[in-house]
Amino acid sequence: MAHEVKTTCPYCGVGCGVIARVSDDGAVSVKGDPEHPANFGRLCSKGAALAETLDLDGRLLHPEIGGRRAGWDEALDLVAEKFSQSIAEHGPDSVALYVSGQLLTEDYYLANKLMKGFIGSANIDTNSRLCMSSSVAGHRRAFGSDTVPGSYEDLELADLVILTGSNMAWCHPVLYQRLAAAKANRPEMQVVVIDPRRTMTADIADMHLAIAPDGDVALFNGLLVHLAESGAIGWDYVSANTNGFAEALQAASGLDLPALSDATGLAQKQLREFFRLFEATEKVVTCYSQGVNQSSAGTDKVNAILNCHLAAGRIGRPGMGPFSLTGQPNAMGGREVGGLANMLAAHLDIEKSVDRDLVRRFWGAPAVASKPGLKAVDMFRAVADGRIKALWIMATNPVVSMPDADAVEAAIKACPFVVVSEMQRQTDTARHAHVALPSLGWGEKDGTVTNSERRISRQRAFLAAPGEARADWWQLAEVARRMGFQEAFRHSSQSEIFAEHAALSGFENDGRRDFDISAHAVIETAAYDALAPFQWPQPKDKAPQERRFFAEGGFYHADGRARFIAVQAPQPRRVDAAFPYTLNTGRVRDHWHTMTRSGKSARLSSHLAEPFVEIHPRDAQTIGVSDADLVTIESPLGAAIVRALVTDRQAEGNLFVPMHWNDQFASKARIDALVAPLTDPFSGQPASKNVAVRAKRFSAKTYGFAVSATKPEGLDAAYWAVAKAEGGWRMELAQTDVDGDWIDWCRKAFSIPAEIDPIGYTDRTSGEFRLAFFDGERLLAALFLSPRPVAVARNWAVSQLSASHANLSKRFAVAAGRPGADKPDPGATVCSCFSVGVNQITAAIREGCHSVEAVGQKTSAGTNCGSCRSEIRGIIHACLAAAAE
Structure with a gap:
């Protein structure tokens, strides 16, 4: 019987409500939930395509040990045995967990309870370290807690919205649409975009500040000085609720306007206009994301922004305040349970003995970890040098996403014992697992997530668990029991875990901590199943309310006052003649992280089907690259081959490459292999936006484009990139020579039976070569080769995989790669x-x-x-x- 289930999108930190409908035949469709306060029915392209990612292709459906199928008991016994043995022989710091913002809060909670409370090590970190840890560190320095003060509604109430280091249009599209709608209703609203690139977000900007990489501290320090000189400091608020203003102002005063212009790459006129706009507008929201956080000065950037809002007293009131936009669906939930190596659950501090004692007593733990654990970059260094001997990776793909990714892969390959809990069997990381544990995916798992505005929502299951896949929290509890911690891990449902998590948040709290959802500490299964989205805090015995923080002070330092943090602009990176370009990495509109989910959707792959580099026309001319050429990008650590996208939206001297592509979809495009493991000294967050590289044209003799009904396998090409397409797959390729038996190549790559002969032609004048293989009326594969980037109507060629080809002349049209007049090419x-x-x-x-x-x-x-x-x-x-x- 058809039914609908309200759940939450598993992509970005916006946390959109989704209604999944399962038809009588099992088909799934999705739509936005009009009642969810994050999105009010809107979905982005990724959310709208969720139903297309639910197939079982490539799924890990049963436990494996050494690549062979195993039972759950055998696999879990081995994990518990190996972890216990390592702890006994080398101490608790010899084991580690690397987890993910893709986990649900209940999974995250048990992972931290096991490691920090019962194993006794804080060697558990999360891929949220790569995206939001500088924001966490900045919040804690300024506010005394990791508190996001505002709500999404503030974007619509503000008169000035500053988007810095945020390509909101592509990375948080639903928030962008809310902002665009508000601006359309109130054209007087001003939007400022601060970004080295002129991204799609700048489309609605009244002012685009093409700031130099890592110029943010200088910019906001300059703003702080301007506010002081123009009399715009909110002295009543500053004197009543803060400390350290004079020191912060003195540190910010080191650059005059010409020096500030040099440090930011912005004209003095632009600086003055921006400063005056902030000064004159009371209702200001400053949204920031990875362009701020992913820096060796990320925490200082965050505090430079917070300093300006504190100084003006523009925080915690409707339409004003700093706003950290989280990257993952449950990055916030992970922070609430202490997912980072330097935090404890319930926003408690691992470095405070009173907080450790509180958690120890609540959990009944033998000994809570007494010091911070290894942050992500240092964790994998410890794996590499042998300090960590047993590693459990859950719901993340560090071989693609970590900086110095080749070294991370080498460390994982050399680690004596690696466990990977995953949905997909052949991720770049899962292929190195000694034990692979099949996890539930979106639509199958059940729990809670927290979005960027502190709103907790339910992810609900609407599909049966495939094969032997099990919840991540169940895997953790089973291993904990086998390690001897039965009493503390008797949970039989996610609702029990959530209730415990909520109870800890209120334990000996009395308003001293920001995170408190103790109203749900005794929640029963039926109430948990029906739980509506709510914003924390929700303390016990108090009426639920939507609230902002800090409008009247009430910070979480011991004296209740915020701290201005004295920060100084970092020295600009010196240009190395050997590596003269600055590489910036990030996301694209229609893909997510390392594509293990979004890569399953033909619709999402149709927008940008292969890895690329945005390069300014003058830089392209310098290195001899034209649009659609291939480019080799190199750093001292590694190299990648990507397609050139020549555009003046990119600043001269800067390159942008997305971080999504991996070894499953491209031959050499793991861009984080080029990124140095340079981190912020306070947060440990890697610097992924300012990487010194060089670029050169990749000299190919033969370029190709292909479509195939089956996934290309065993590809023998100097460059290749594959993408899911309607009816099959599409592929780009290049070779450094012109020789070879392309018919045999196609048979191997596209699994063409030997009895099927191709049709095609060779144009000796142009050097073009075309092949097409048909099985009756069905196109199996077509290959188009040229000595230059192939000019083929790609979307039309893809559509031929689903077309009938009874007419022989139409088959030759396919080989020609040109649609007829009655079938116009839709274009990219x-x-x-x-x-x-x-x-x-x-x-x-x-x-x-x-x-x-x-x-x-x-x-x-x-x-x-x-x-x-x-x-x-x-x-x-x-x-x-x-x-x-």
């Missing part, structure tokens, strides 16, 4: 929701559609999730500008 996909291409949009513009709304009415592009509206607007502007010339 712009709108993933409705598969609308750039050629279709430009055709609508030629027909008089000169607004995003008009294009939407004509083509449907941009009318669903809205993530592509910025791109559509850019196409409109470009077409109209060209027509006016």
Whole structure:
């Protein structure tokens, strides 16, 4: 019988509500939940495509030991035995857990309870270290707690929204659509985007400040000085609620305006305009994300921002305050349970004996870890040098996402015992597991997550567990029991774990700690199952309320006052002639992390189907690269090969490469292999936005594009990138020579039976070579080769995998790679929701559609999730500008 389940999206930290509908035949569809206060029914392209990622292709469906199938008891016994043996022989710090913001809070809670309370080591860290730990450190230094003061509503109430280090349009699309709608309703609202790149987020910006990499501390220090000189300090608030203003102002005063211009890369006029705008606008929200956090000065950047809001007293009131946008669906939940190696559960401090004692007594633990554990980068160094001998990795792929990723892979391969809890069997990390444990995925697992505005929502299961997959919390509890900790890990459901977590949050609290959800400390299963989204805090015996923090002080340092933090701008990186370019890594609109989920969706892969580098036209000219050429990017640590995207949206001297592509989807595109393990000294967060590299054209003799009904395997090519497509797969490739038997190559790569002969042709003048293999009326594969990047109507070629080819002449059209006049090429996909291409949009513009709304009415592009509206607007502007010339 068809049924609907309300759940929460598993992608970014916005935490959108989703309604999943399971039809009578088992088919799943998704839509936004109009009642969820994070998104009010909106979904981005990734959320809208969730149903397309639920197949069992590549799933790990049973435990494995050494690559062979095993039973749960055998696998869990071995994990417990190896961990216990290492602890007995080498001490508790010889084992470690590396976990993830993809875990549910209940999973996270038991992982931390096991490691910090019962194993007695704090060697548990999370991939949230890579995205939000500088924000955590900045909050704790300033506020005395890891508190996000505001709510999403503040974005709509503000008169000035500053987006710094945040490509909100692509990384938090639903929040961006809320902001864009608010600005459309109140055109007087001002938006400032601070980013070296002119990203799609700048589409709604009244001011774009193309700041130099790591110029943020200097910029906000300059703003603090300006506020002091212009009389805009909120002295009543500062004197009543803060300490350290004079010291912070003195530290910020080291640069005059010309020096500030040099440090930020911004014109003095731009600086003055920005400072005056902040000064004159009371309702200011400053949103920041990875461009701030992922830096060797990330914590200082955060505090430079917080200093300005504290100084102006613009915090905790409607429409004003600093706002950290978290990257993962449960990064906040992980922080609440002490997921980071230097924290304890319930926002308690591992370095305070009184907090350790509180947790020890609540858990009945033998000895809570007495010192911070190893943060992510140091953890994998310890794996490499042998200090850590047993490692359990859960729901993350560090071989792709960690800096110096090749060294991380080598460390994992050399580790004596590695456990990986995963959905997919062949991730770049899971392939090195001694024990692989099959975990539940979205739609199968059940628990809670917390979004960026401190809102806790339920993820609910609506699919049966496939094979022998089990919840991560169950795996942890079973290993804990086998290690001798039966009494403390008797949990039989996620609701019991959540209740314990809630009880700890209120234990001996009495308002002294920010995180308190003790209203749910005795929650029963039925109430847990029906739990509606709520924002913390929700203390016991108090009416639920939505609240902001710090409007009237009430900080969590011992004296109740905030701390201004004296920060100084870091010295700019000296340009090394051998590595003259600055590499910036990040996300794209339609993919997520290392693509183990989003890579399953043909729709999501249609927008950007291969790894690429954004490069300024003058830089491209310098290294002899044209649009669509291949580029080798190198740092002292490694190299990658990616496609050139030449654009003046990128600042000269800077390169941008997404972090998503891995060894499952491309031959050499793990971009974090180039990133040095340089970290912020306070947070331990790696610096992924300012990497010295060099770039050169990759000299290929043969370029190729292919479509195939089956996934390409065993690829023999100097460069390749594959992506899921409607009806099969698409592939880009390049070779450094022109020789070879391409028919045999296709048979091996695309599993073409020997009895099927191809059709095709060779153009000796152009050097182009085409092959197509048909099985009756069905296209099995087509390969298009050229001595230059292949000019083929790619989306049309992909569509031929699903077409019928009874007409022999139509088969030769496939080999030619050109649609007929009756089948116009849609062009590269712009709108993933409705598969609308750039050629279709430009055709609508030629027909008089000169607004995003008009294009939407004509083509449907941009009318669903809205993530592509910025791109559509850019196409409109470009077409109209060209027509006016």
